[in-house]
Amino acid sequence: DAGVTQSPTHLIKTRGQHVTLRCSPISGHKSVSWYQQVLGQGPQFIFQYYEKEERGRGNFPDRFSARQFPNYSSELNVNALLLGDSALYLCASSLEYTGNTIYFGEGSWLTVV
Amino acid sequence: AQKITQTQPGMFVQEKEAVTLDCTYDTSDPSYGLFWYKQPSSGEMIFLIYQGSYDQQNATEGRYSLNFQKARKSANLVISASQLGDSAMYFCAMRESLNTGNQFYFGTGTSLTVIP
DSSP states (O other): OOOOEEEOSEEEEOTTOOEEEEEEOOTTOOEEEEEEEOTTSOOEEEEEEETTEEEEEOSOOTTEEEEEOTTSOEEEEEOSOOGGGOEEEEEEEESSSSOSSOEEOOOEEEEEO | OOSEEOOOSEEEEETTOOEEEOOEEOOOOSSEEEEEEEEOTTOOOEEEEEEETTOSSOOEETTEEEEEETTTTEEEEEEOSOOGGGOEEEEEEEEESGGGTTOOEEOOOEEEEEEO
């Protein structure tokens, strides 16, 4: 069975541009969460979506948005990119809203220049 | 205040020896969960072990055990019989109460190097 898949794996963007990151959860998983991991730090929670509804939002500006599709896949969008947005963006899925076993993808490495 | 504190930026251990990675947490919520994840250089976070705040026994998963000391608010990870493949970053994480879904607070991590 496929694990959590994320795309693209690596990308380089220019300041001010927009980026869309994609995540496919494990088959049957209804919850998708997004985390940002800056180099040398632990991941920080951005969003959680469950059954296509936003169920949690971390302390991130409105430039960050996300959505979940009927097939439970998800997109993270970041507008007006800043140098500080350079990070590894991780997607995690679980069967239910609260799971003790949460599976992460390998992430999307975003570099803003 | 930091929710999760990992005070060991880097640790070295001899192959086949045991190692303890420290984690302290801060919460006033009586219901919480504590997690340990391993992150190899590929970036994926791999779930290792979970401990609920009401669990009476320390959690164990194969070579991993969690030394849960509630009064001290510590949740140290013990890896027994270290293997070369254990070299990675290790993160301690906490989720407060059941109403916050999968919103985790992570520490800054400990880099473990296993020496042959």
